[in-house]
Amino acid sequence: MSFTNNMMTSQQPQGATLTITAHSANLLKDVETFGKQDPYFRFTLDISDPKSFQKTFVHKNAGKTPVWNQTFTVPLNGEPELYIEIMDDETTADAVIAFAAIPIHQVTQQPGSTMNGVFDVYTAEGKPNGDINLTLQVLNMSGMNYSMAQPSSHRLKGQSHITVAHQKRIKSIKNKETISDAGMAVAGGLLALGAGLLTNKFVNDEKKKEEARQEAERQQHVEHERFEKERKRLEEERAAFERQQQEAEEEEERRRRQQQQESQSHHHHHHQHQEHDDHSHGGHVREWDPVGNHAAGGKVMYHGRLYICLQGHQSNPTWTPTDAHSLWRAD
Secondary structure: OOEEOOOOOOOOOOOEEEEEEEEEEEOOOOOOOOOOOOEEEEEEOOOOOHHHOEEOOOOOOOOOOOEEEEEEEEEEOOOOEEEEEEEEOOOOOOEEEEEEEEEOHHHHOOHHHEEEEEEEEEOOOOOEEEEEEEEEEEEOOOOOEOOOOOOOOOOEEOOOEEEHHHHHHHHHHHHHHHHHHHHHHHHHOOHHHOHHHHHHHHHHHHHHHHHHHHHHHHHHHHHHHHHHHHHHHHHHHHHHHHHHHHHHHHHHHHHHHHHHHHHHHHHHHHHHHHHHHHHHHOOOEEEOOOOOEEOOOOEEEEOOEEEEEOOOEEOOOOOOOOOOOOOEEEO
């Protein structure tokens, strides 16, 4: 067995064909846990193209000794390797049984460019897992063998190996198979392990449901408390705002009343002062009348000042106390 990243140089010209007959396999391990595996063979010349694979029928319950005897012919355009895989047919993801890469140049070196070979195959981890019997034949464009000698029917020990790219692909398939099996085990509740495990799974599922319900109730309670706390905070803020507004309105009303009281007090004081002035000057004091009669000695108010009539007269709008000095005298 050998590992390589480099493809071997092809010795066949382009435009040829490769005929592959998958006869049988002798495998060391069975990948099935229960029952026998159902193997099929598949191959490709281009490992980078998953759609290029062709496969045989599935040999049901063949276990470690599947037989196919199925033939394929594919174009050969200088590809150096034939990549082969033996798979176990599964309901979910098919399982890898064995794989290998077969250098094609060894076929063209045989008489008639035909090789009935037995090739070692390997597990995904790179360990031997038995062998497979293939007949490989390379023909040119005219359908003639490259070697004119008659092919031998004797089985030869062929060369096979593992390439890094091929093993990487196989491990990827193995990982997907593991994940799929785990998923089926969870989904199916490990039915193969019996009713006891199913009962335990049911109990565990119910317990998880109950825990999930309790957690949902707890979350709901927490959310309700958070909502009530937020509502209380908003109500307190609104109440504080309303108190501030009320206090501001009461303060404004108190200030208005105080101004009103001060204004009334000032008016009352002015009225008392005016009455005092009236009494101090003796007699009734009235506002100067521009068209009325004024008696000598009479008193009038004009522009906030007291005047005494010097001689009786009938007033004229132009004889104001400030202009008619012969008629009025300021007191």
